[in-house]
Amino acid sequence: MENVKISILLATYGNLLTDKQKEMMTLYYDCDLSLGEIAEQFEITRQAARDSIKRGEDSLVQYEQKLGFVSRSDKINRFVNQLKKARADRNDQEEDKIIESLVDLVED
Structure with a gap:
């Protein structure tokens, strides 16, 4: 590793x-x-x-x-970065999709 x-x-x-x-x-x-x-x-x-x-x-x-703390943290960070990019691109549909993925991850 x-x-x-x-x-x-x-x-x-x-x-x-x-x-x-x-x-x-x-x-x-x-x-x-x-x-x-x-x-x-x-x-x-x-x-x-x-x-x-x-x-x-x-x-x-x-x-x-x-x-799985590190893996979960990595996933959350990836979603947050995607969300920031979607906001910068003003892509509301993509934002909603990413937020939904984040909510699913947190609720697991």
């Missing part, structure tokens, strides 16, 4: 991880530290750092699959 997506999942669900996993993942994805640097900081092997980060990634993906 790409780093940006993991960073977004980490920002959304990071507090559900262990403190150590969250810190390691933040250092790796947001601060761009290497596995070696993280291992040195936590006084563990490079492989142990990688394993912890991998477990954290797997947990974040599972949280998103079950809760």
Whole structure:
């Protein structure tokens, strides 16, 4: 999974991880530290750092699959952007269609 997506999942669900996993993942994805640097900081092997980060990634993906906050937020943002464009283009029929889609999404 790409780093940006993991960073977004980490920002959304990071507090559900262990403190150590969250810190390691933040250092790796947001601060761009290497596995070696993280291992040195936590006084563990490079492989142990990688394993912890991998477990954290797997947990974040599972949280998103079950809760879907990031996906839902992305959909809402897309609809809002489409609505802004429709308003700028003065397309009332398109606005109504997008608003209806937004309402359906929120009511789900």
